[in-house]
Amino acid sequence: MRAVAEYIGRSDLQPGDCLPPERELMAELSVGRSTLREVIRHWQALGVVESRRGSGTYLLRRISPETMHLPLAVDRGRSGLLQMLEVRRGLEVEASALAAMRARAADLERIESKLLIMEAVHREKGCAGPEDLAFHLSVYDASGNPVFNQLLSQMRESVQTLFGMSRVRVDFAARSFPFHRKLFEGIAAKDPDAARANTLSILAIVEEDIKDMIR
Numbered sequence: 001m002r003a004v005a006e007y008i009g010r011s012d013l014q015p016g017d018c019l020p021p022e023r024e025l026m027a028e029l030s031v032g033r034s035t036l037r038e039v040i041r042h043w044q045a046l047g048v049v050e051s052r053r054g055s056g057t058y059l060l061r062r063i064s065p066e067t068m069h070l071p072l073a074v075d076r077g078r079s080g081l082l083q084m085l086e087v088r089r090g091l092e093v094e095a096s097a098l099a100a101m102r103a104r105a106a107d108l109e110r111i112e113s114k115l116l117i118m119e120a121v122h123r124e125k126g127c128a129g130p131e132d133l134a135f136h137l138s139v140y141d142a143s144g145n146p147v148f149n150q151l152l153s154q155m156r157e158s159v160q161t162l163f164g165m166s167r168v169r170v171d172f173a174a175r176s177f178p179f180h181r182k183l184f185e186g187i188a189a190k191d192p193d194a195a196r197a198n199t200l201s202i203l204a205i206v207e208e209d210i211k212d213m214i215r
Helices: 002-010 022-029 033-046 078-102 105-125 129-142 146-163 174-188 192-213
Strands: 049-052 056-059
Touching (some): 002 022, 033 049, 078 105, 078 129, 105 129, 129 146, 129 174
Protein backbone atom coordinates (compact mmCIF):
# COMPACT_ATOMS: atom_id res chain seq x y z
CA MET A 1 0.00 0.00 0.00
CA ARG A 2 2.80 2.41 0.88
CA ALA A 3 4.60 1.64 -2.39
CA VAL A 4 1.52 2.62 -4.39
CA ALA A 5 1.11 5.82 -2.36
CA GLU A 6 4.78 6.71 -2.94
CA TYR A 7 4.43 6.05 -6.67
CA ILE A 8 1.40 8.35 -6.86
CA GLY A 9 3.38 11.03 -5.02
CA ARG A 10 6.40 10.70 -7.34
CA SER A 11 4.16 10.83 -10.39
CA ASP A 12 2.45 13.99 -9.08
CA LEU A 13 -0.97 12.48 -9.77
CA GLN A 14 -3.80 14.80 -8.75
CA PRO A 15 -7.49 14.19 -8.01
CA GLY A 16 -9.19 13.51 -11.33
CA ASP A 17 -6.11 11.90 -12.92
CA CYS A 18 -6.25 8.36 -14.22
CA LEU A 19 -3.87 5.84 -12.65
CA PRO A 20 -1.52 4.01 -15.02
CA PRO A 21 -2.72 0.64 -16.37
CA GLU A 22 -2.54 -2.29 -13.99
CA ARG A 23 0.30 -3.99 -15.88
CA GLU A 24 2.39 -0.82 -15.80
CA LEU A 25 1.87 -0.39 -12.05
CA MET A 26 2.78 -4.04 -11.41
CA ALA A 27 6.04 -3.65 -13.33
CA GLU A 28 6.90 -0.28 -11.80
CA LEU A 29 6.27 -1.43 -8.23
CA SER A 30 7.31 -5.08 -8.56
CA VAL A 31 4.07 -6.27 -7.00
CA GLY A 32 1.66 -9.00 -8.01
CA ARG A 33 -1.76 -8.49 -9.52
CA SER A 34 -3.59 -9.72 -6.42
CA THR A 35 -1.66 -7.33 -4.13
CA LEU A 36 -2.30 -4.36 -6.38
CA ARG A 37 -5.98 -5.17 -6.74
CA GLU A 38 -6.35 -5.49 -2.98
CA VAL A 39 -4.90 -1.98 -2.52
CA ILE A 40 -7.25 -0.60 -5.18
CA ARG A 41 -10.26 -2.31 -3.58
CA HIS A 42 -9.30 -0.89 -0.18
CA TRP A 43 -8.96 2.62 -1.58
CA GLN A 44 -12.23 2.29 -3.45
CA ALA A 45 -13.98 1.48 -0.16
CA LEU A 46 -12.46 4.61 1.38
CA GLY A 47 -13.40 6.81 -1.56
CA VAL A 48 -9.78 7.42 -2.59
CA VAL A 49 -10.11 6.04 -6.12
CA GLU A 50 -12.92 5.18 -8.48
CA SER A 51 -12.90 2.52 -11.18
CA ARG A 52 -14.80 3.44 -14.33
CA ARG A 53 -15.66 0.62 -16.67
CA GLY A 54 -13.81 0.90 -19.94
CA SER A 55 -11.93 3.99 -18.80
CA GLY A 56 -9.63 3.13 -15.89
CA THR A 57 -9.10 3.89 -12.22
CA TYR A 58 -9.19 7.55 -11.21
CA LEU A 59 -7.75 9.28 -8.17
CA LEU A 60 -10.47 11.10 -6.23
CA ARG A 61 -8.43 12.45 -3.32
CA ARG A 62 -4.79 13.27 -2.69
CA ILE A 63 -2.47 10.69 -1.19
CA SER A 64 0.72 11.84 0.52
CA PRO A 65 3.59 9.33 0.54
CA GLU A 66 5.26 11.21 3.41
CA THR A 67 2.32 10.73 5.73
CA MET A 68 0.58 7.71 4.23
CA HIS A 69 -2.36 9.97 3.63
CA LEU A 70 -5.13 7.41 3.72
CA PRO A 71 -8.47 9.21 4.05
CA LEU A 72 -10.64 8.62 7.07
CA ALA A 73 -13.40 6.05 6.92
CA VAL A 74 -16.45 8.15 7.76
CA ASP A 75 -20.10 7.25 7.37
CA ARG A 76 -21.60 9.02 4.41
CA GLY A 77 -24.60 11.24 4.94
CA ARG A 78 -25.58 13.90 7.43
CA SER A 79 -24.41 12.11 10.59
CA GLY A 80 -20.94 11.40 9.21
CA LEU A 81 -20.54 14.99 8.09
CA LEU A 82 -21.56 16.38 11.47
CA GLN A 83 -19.19 14.00 13.26
CA MET A 84 -16.35 15.16 11.03
CA LEU A 85 -17.13 18.82 11.71
CA GLU A 86 -17.15 18.17 15.46
CA VAL A 87 -13.69 16.60 15.43
CA ARG A 88 -12.30 19.20 13.03
CA ARG A 89 -13.45 21.97 15.35
CA GLY A 90 -11.28 20.73 18.20
CA LEU A 91 -8.20 20.42 16.00
CA GLU A 92 -8.64 23.82 14.33
CA VAL A 93 -9.02 25.59 17.67
CA GLU A 94 -5.89 24.00 19.11
CA ALA A 95 -3.87 24.67 15.94
CA SER A 96 -4.80 28.36 16.11
CA ALA A 97 -3.88 28.58 19.80
CA LEU A 98 -0.50 26.96 19.17
CA ALA A 99 0.10 29.32 16.25
CA ALA A 100 -0.44 32.24 18.64
CA MET A 101 2.17 30.79 20.98
CA ARG A 102 4.73 29.67 18.40
CA ALA A 103 4.42 31.83 15.27
CA ARG A 104 7.68 33.41 14.14
CA ALA A 105 8.01 36.66 12.21
CA ALA A 106 8.12 34.78 8.90
CA ASP A 107 4.95 32.89 9.84
CA LEU A 108 3.12 36.13 10.65
CA GLU A 109 4.19 37.63 7.32
CA ARG A 110 2.89 34.58 5.49
CA ILE A 111 -0.42 34.54 7.35
CA GLU A 112 -0.97 38.25 6.78
CA SER A 113 -0.13 37.90 3.10
CA LYS A 114 -2.71 35.13 2.69
CA LEU A 115 -5.23 37.17 4.67
CA LEU A 116 -4.82 40.23 2.43
CA ILE A 117 -5.29 38.12 -0.69
CA MET A 118 -8.37 36.44 0.79
CA GLU A 119 -9.90 39.77 1.78
CA ALA A 120 -9.29 41.26 -1.68
CA VAL A 121 -10.92 38.30 -3.44
CA HIS A 122 -13.82 38.35 -0.99
CA ARG A 123 -14.46 42.04 -1.64
CA GLU A 124 -14.43 41.42 -5.38
CA LYS A 125 -16.40 38.17 -5.58
CA GLY A 126 -18.22 37.83 -2.27
CA CYS A 127 -16.48 34.53 -1.60
CA ALA A 128 -12.91 33.27 -1.49
CA GLY A 129 -12.80 29.50 -1.07
CA PRO A 130 -9.26 28.69 -2.27
CA GLU A 131 -7.87 31.83 -0.68
CA ASP A 132 -9.59 30.98 2.60
CA LEU A 133 -7.98 27.55 2.51
CA ALA A 134 -4.54 29.08 1.87
CA PHE A 135 -5.01 31.36 4.89
CA HIS A 136 -5.91 28.49 7.20
CA LEU A 137 -3.06 26.32 5.91
CA SER A 138 -0.65 29.11 6.83
CA VAL A 139 -2.11 29.15 10.35
CA TYR A 140 -1.70 25.36 10.64
CA ASP A 141 1.93 25.68 9.53
CA ALA A 142 2.55 28.35 12.16
CA SER A 143 1.46 25.91 14.88
CA GLY A 144 4.86 24.26 14.51
CA ASN A 145 3.25 20.82 14.34
CA PRO A 146 3.00 19.46 10.77
CA VAL A 147 0.45 16.85 11.84
CA PHE A 148 -2.19 19.60 12.17
CA ASN A 149 -1.72 20.51 8.51
CA GLN A 150 -1.87 16.88 7.44
CA LEU A 151 -4.96 15.97 9.48
CA LEU A 152 -6.91 19.17 8.88
CA SER A 153 -6.19 19.16 5.14
CA GLN A 154 -7.44 15.58 5.05
CA MET A 155 -10.54 16.51 7.04
CA ARG A 156 -11.34 19.46 4.77
CA GLU A 157 -11.21 17.13 1.78
CA SER A 158 -13.46 14.64 3.56
CA VAL A 159 -15.97 17.37 4.45
CA GLN A 160 -15.99 18.55 0.84
CA THR A 161 -16.58 15.00 -0.38
CA LEU A 162 -19.33 14.26 2.15
CA PHE A 163 -21.01 17.61 1.69
CA GLY A 164 -20.72 17.85 -2.08
CA MET A 165 -19.20 21.15 -3.13
CA SER A 166 -21.74 21.59 -5.94
CA ARG A 167 -24.28 22.44 -3.23
CA VAL A 168 -22.29 25.35 -1.78
CA ARG A 169 -23.96 28.76 -1.97
CA VAL A 170 -22.11 31.71 -3.45
CA ASP A 171 -22.26 33.46 -0.07
CA PHE A 172 -21.23 30.36 1.89
CA ALA A 173 -19.68 31.36 5.25
CA ALA A 174 -19.36 34.98 4.09
CA ARG A 175 -20.27 36.17 7.58
CA SER A 176 -17.10 34.57 8.92
CA PHE A 177 -14.68 36.77 6.99
CA PRO A 178 -14.31 39.58 9.59
CA PHE A 179 -13.22 36.99 12.15
CA HIS A 180 -10.28 35.94 9.98
CA ARG A 181 -8.58 39.29 10.55
CA LYS A 182 -9.35 39.06 14.26
CA LEU A 183 -7.81 35.59 14.25
CA PHE A 184 -4.65 36.95 12.65
CA GLU A 185 -4.53 39.79 15.16
CA GLY A 186 -4.84 37.30 18.02
CA ILE A 187 -1.98 35.21 16.63
CA ALA A 188 0.18 38.31 16.06
CA ALA A 189 -0.51 39.44 19.64
CA LYS A 190 0.51 35.98 20.92
CA ASP A 191 -2.91 35.66 22.52
CA PRO A 192 -4.01 32.00 22.32
CA ASP A 193 -7.37 32.73 23.96
CA ALA A 194 -8.22 35.28 21.26
CA ALA A 195 -7.05 32.85 18.57
CA ARG A 196 -9.28 30.12 19.98
CA ALA A 197 -12.30 32.42 20.32
CA ASN A 198 -12.08 33.74 16.77
CA THR A 199 -11.50 30.29 15.31
CA LEU A 200 -14.64 29.11 17.10
CA SER A 201 -16.55 32.10 15.69
CA ILE A 202 -15.44 31.22 12.16
CA LEU A 203 -16.31 27.55 12.54
CA ALA A 204 -19.68 28.27 14.14
CA ILE A 205 -20.71 30.17 11.01
CA VAL A 206 -19.29 27.54 8.65
CA GLU A 207 -21.08 24.74 10.49
CA GLU A 208 -24.33 26.71 10.66
CA ASP A 209 -24.29 27.30 6.90
CA ILE A 210 -23.52 23.64 6.20
CA LYS A 211 -26.34 22.47 8.47
CA ASP A 212 -28.76 24.87 6.76
CA MET A 213 -27.91 23.30 3.40
CA ILE A 214 -28.21 19.66 4.45
CA ARG A 215 -31.58 19.81 6.19
